[in-house]
Amino acid sequence: MIYLDNSATTQPDPQVTDVVKRAMEEYYGNPSSLHKLGVDAENVLKQARSVVAQALRCKPAEIIFTSGGTESNNTALKGVALQYQSRGKHIITSQIEHPSVYDVCRQLEDFGFRITYLPVDADGRVSLEDVKAAIQSDTILVSLMHVNNELGTLQPVKGVGEYLKQFPKILFHVDAVQSFGKMAIAPREYGIDLLSISAHKFHGPRGIGILYKREGIQLQPLLMGGGQEAGIRSGTENIPAIAGLAKAVRLLEQRGTQETVRMAAMISRLREGVAMIPGCVVNTPEYGIAPHILNFSVPGAKAEVLVHALEERGFFVSTKSACSSKLNEPSRVLMATGMDRARALSAVRISVSHQNTMEEIEQFVAAFGETVEQIRPYMNV
Ligand SMILES: Cc1ncc(COP(=O)(O)O)c(C=O)c1O
Structure with a gap:
């Protein structure tokens, strides 16, 4: 897990x-x-x-x-x-x-x-x-x-x-x-x-x-x-x-700041890995960000489907924020950025802590690539 x-x-x-x-x-x-x-x-x-x-x-x-x-x-x-x-x-x-x-x-x-x-x-x-x-x-x-x-x-x-x-x-x-x-x-x-x-x-x-x-x-x-x-x-x-x-x-x-530096390195690797997967777009900007959050979309896919498919592979992630993730509406936050509905509806958020490792991020990137391939035939694109 x-x-x-x-x-x-x-x-x-x-x-x-x-x-x-x-x-x-x-x-x-x-x-x-x-x-x-x-x-x-x-x-x-x-x-x-x-x-x-x-x-x-x-x-x-x-x-x-x-x-x-x-x-x-x-x-x-x-x-x-x-x-x-x-x-x-x-x-x-x-x-x-x-x-x-x-x-x-x-x-x-x-x-x-x-x-x-x-x-x-x-x-x-x-x-x-x-x-x-x-x-x-x-x-x-x-x-x-x-x-x-x-x-x-x-x-x-x-x-x-x-x-x-x-x-x-x-x-x-x-x-x-x-x-x-x-x-x-x-x-x-x-x-x-x-x-x-x-x-x-x-x-x-x-x-x-x-x-x-x-x-x-x-x-x-x-x-x-x-x-x-x-x-x-x-x-x-x-x-x-x-x-x-x-x-x-x-x-x-x-723990000091070295743990935050490590979190930022994990997020940076995650950004790089996710961006390489065909059909994926990163929503979190590159600069002026916190060290622990990355939000990305697979337009055409449903975020809940991605979350559950990832869970089957042992990864726990979320769609928008925990408190609003059960509502079937695109996120108010993502829509405020001017994002289109399909992209907002397929957004997944990863957030790391000092308890995570780079090895876990590598495993996630590989699993996410496979998950996207698995659901691609059912995507609405
Ligand atoms: C930015 C922000 N503000 C407030 C809260 C609410 O905090 P709590 O869960 O302690 O009530 C959250 C929780 O997700 C949050 O992310």
Whole structure:
């Protein structure tokens, strides 16, 4: 079995699993309790917060633990919209955001917000000039992803953050779910006010994430209750998952950048191999991309057929993103690049992690070539 769907989720590192198990057994106290078990659990929480803060080069108080990327994105967008609506009701985002940003914006439209959905070029990239042109006198928020989850295209968040520094009343949210741990990101240096991260994308536990919130920014909470996480996210803290997340962050640091270089080499070999197969076209651009994602199509083939045929050969890959892959519609993201329907409907995404090897990529390229030959007679070309 060769797992090549790491953008959907990653296999938890065994060291993370150990930490989670140990925290469940030993630190089951409620961090809000006054007794020793509570204090011990609170110490685990504090330690985890400082590990994350160090990785993001920010203050521990700027870290809010959430249930994952979806909640971080919802909290950032709705939290800002509700808090700052008296300042303005205009929000800028893009046509290629994850549904946990895009559909939240759609929902905010029902509440009277005006949303600008910026277009992208053929590479799936938003232009800084378009961001500049979209700003209005009542813009309160710009929300852009760092790396697109389907194409792997890097967005100009550094340039946007730099530009927005002259508009202190416009907050900047970045969905860094696909980039954290693979590409440099430091919210303060980049002029980012809010940043979303999800642990299961970097070998941490499922159902735990981070929202970085710059000091001084107020958010209306989605969840009211006991006032945990500085009142932004009530609910008894998930200590085992938080401890596991911190372990996954530490392991990322230990692995260092050489693993990202290795991932980029695997993606580059994959690009070369896939491009040689007759009828295959690569959708991920060559430059300005993340190191772990390659998207390609076999126009005329059905992506689900490719995915299942590959599974029979022992390879696990995906069509568009995991959350929308069951819908029989071409991907909104790929269509936004101007791609034709047949190409978008046949798109397959490969995403690697440090757990993959070049040998596996060679095996995949060979198997993919055979798979395309196998289904060619049934293709609609
Ligand atoms: C770019 C992006 N944002 C947000 C999410 C949602 O994260 P989670 O699964 O932790 O809710 C994903 C997950 O695929 C993603 O790729």
